[in-house]
Amino acid sequence: MGTDSSATLARAALSRLFEPSDTVGLGLVATVGPVDALRIARSELAVGGEIRRSLRELLGSADGPRDPLQDSLARWAPRVPELAPERDLATLRRLAGRLVTPETDEWPVALDDLQGGTPICLWVRGTQAIPPQARLASVVGSRDSTPYGSSVTTELSAGLVTRGYGVVSGGAYGIDAQAHRAALASASDHGSPTIAVLAGGIDRYYPAGNEELLRTIAQRGLLLAEVPPGSSPTRWRFLQRNRLIAALSAVTVIVEARWRSGALNTAHHAAALGRPVGAVPGSVYSANSAGCHRLLRDGTAVCVADAADVAELAGPLGGEPLGDRARENAEPVRDQDGLSVPDLLVLDGLPVRAATTVDKLTSVAGLSVREVIGGLARLELAGLACRTGEGWRRRQR
Template identity: 65%
Template sequence: MMTTTTRAADRRARAALSRLMEPSDWVGLALVAAVGALDGLRIATGEVNPGPELQAELYRLLNREQSRSQQGMLSEALQRWRPRIKDLDPERDLATIERLGGTVLVPGDESWPVELADLELAEPLCLWTRGQHSHGIPPAERTIAVVGSRDSTNYGNSATGDLAAGLTQKGYCVASGGAYGIDAQAHRSALAAAEPGHWPATIAIMACGLDRYYPAGNEELLRTVASRGLLLSELPPGAAPTRWRFLQRNRLIAALAGTTVVVEARWRSGALNTAHHAAGLGRPVGAVPGSIYSANSAGTHRLLRDGSAVCVTDAAEVAELAGPLDAGAAAEQQVPLSDHDGLSVEDLLLLDALPVRQGTTVEKLSAVAGLPMRTVLAGLGRLEIMSLAQQDSSGWRRQQRS
């Protein structure tokens, strides 16, 4: 067990590492997993030279085979981090977030969301928080993510407003990304529907440091979220939003929420990325159908057609998908999710990629699941044995249990 002094040092080290490394820097995360945050920071900053046995441990953690082309993996990472070393000042960053009324959480803290462990190696190094954090972060079963297009339509805004308000009234916390469009409408409606004493009404997971409100057009809204809910980020104060950081932020939304709902999403949308993260974690995903003539609903219809999401049209259906809040009632009412029990992350990705009705090819499954062909073939064999997948003349599809 860590002493108070050791825990404080670990917190400072993780704060520094969050500035040194990009979110989901796999080599950096493996380094911390192998030697801890304190020694990881010493190695990353060049204070301590890594031994040859560390390289082998990194390969093991990353599940990679050593090859000549990969022998410089750690050396390349050290070069990548070197330009940022001069900017490291964790004491300054910790003082900044404290001045803003926030704090930084690290694994092992009582308030650390245990659901983030489902991300395995991709679990963030720390979480910077701002707002009413004294009550902690709501558990995943009480949190529902509502995401969608930035250029939302009147229909999408209306559907989002009804969903977010209804879920808030049912006692759920609405999580989203603080962006324009569906995200902003979800936050606004949750805040408007929250009863006095209902906390937190909503959580915004940001892709930048919490000393700035981004996008600027949502500053007033995000200030309100901070006063009545929470702003969260894995990035330190001063960090600017980038495309990579937005994409990596989506995994946090999916992990912190027990259920994800996509209201509107174009064919290539960041909201689909969040939905795929949720599916990979074995979390329920819902999608709101839209007009067949609307490009804003092409992505949501794709989720429904592929069997990646369940059709939902109101807050009651989302709550049913999420399951009851009461643990006792859940045991009696919730449909068992036994299909996912004991499956690895790769098999979960493959299971969620399998269509329900029309079969598909191994090549398409590889593309949809984001897995190598050999991994797909091995996974299909395991799922077939478990009566979760079957092959017919049209290809591979999910086998429905009776």
């Protein structure tokens, strides 16, 4: 299946070469594009003075004593012989996955708000398209959750799915797992009720105790990672993974967190992106709420007590406050604003990379044939669906 574009192949390779948020690597891609960036990393292409200058300017290191690219080339060198993007993409296909890149329609433009930290690509498992930012809410928290935290998470997550949001979390024990589980339990068969953003490869079920859950998410939701299959979930990757959770969604909620907790890192990423952050209050005697209270006290987070509060923070579906860049790029997405709930369900049921039939859609979306046919007509008019030889598929404008 040699249909992968050179950009796709290059990004697949670079995602193994670069650690997440490798600013020099990502800056090089921004400067010369992924294909030439890979050739430079592989020493197949010499780097001229102009590129070096552009890169140093982009990185804000124009006056630094050392050339950042030189250091990075040295850092990347040991990994160059291991690069085998065709093999990684073949693995991905065996997992029924796909590579989502800025060159593809499915690319979540919300990630571009990360600017210099925008991931090189996303390795994705799951059949549905990644919902737009406006329809995603992140629900995260400590691994050592209390019964209180689990209970609040269940209600929040279920309430968000009922309101039409997909729930993004990190697949960890505790709050994360509960958020995924409740989303799966509350979802009908349409849409992507939950997205787990992993620190390691999407074929690595980590932590092991959540393997069953992660397998279910791969089938009924989405597993995302910026590192290729087989990658280990290192501490650095965990911290960087949090920025993706924050960037993908319209709102980030911390249900329980200790005074020092990784969940606070996610909250700070969201706040840095200008995304609203919610924190669930709890007993002042609970160490697991101390981090939430800290976020409330320092003004990073707004107090949220239920899914309605979270939805209010996120803004209306499709009409949430976006960063400037995202606002610009998100125009097509925001055209969904005027859609009725049934039409949104039809849209959710439409695959991006394959075609489906009206019959299948009635089952996937839980709607009548009449509603599906009417919805498809309206979506086609809106430029969001198209009829192909095999049936209907989603179209992103």
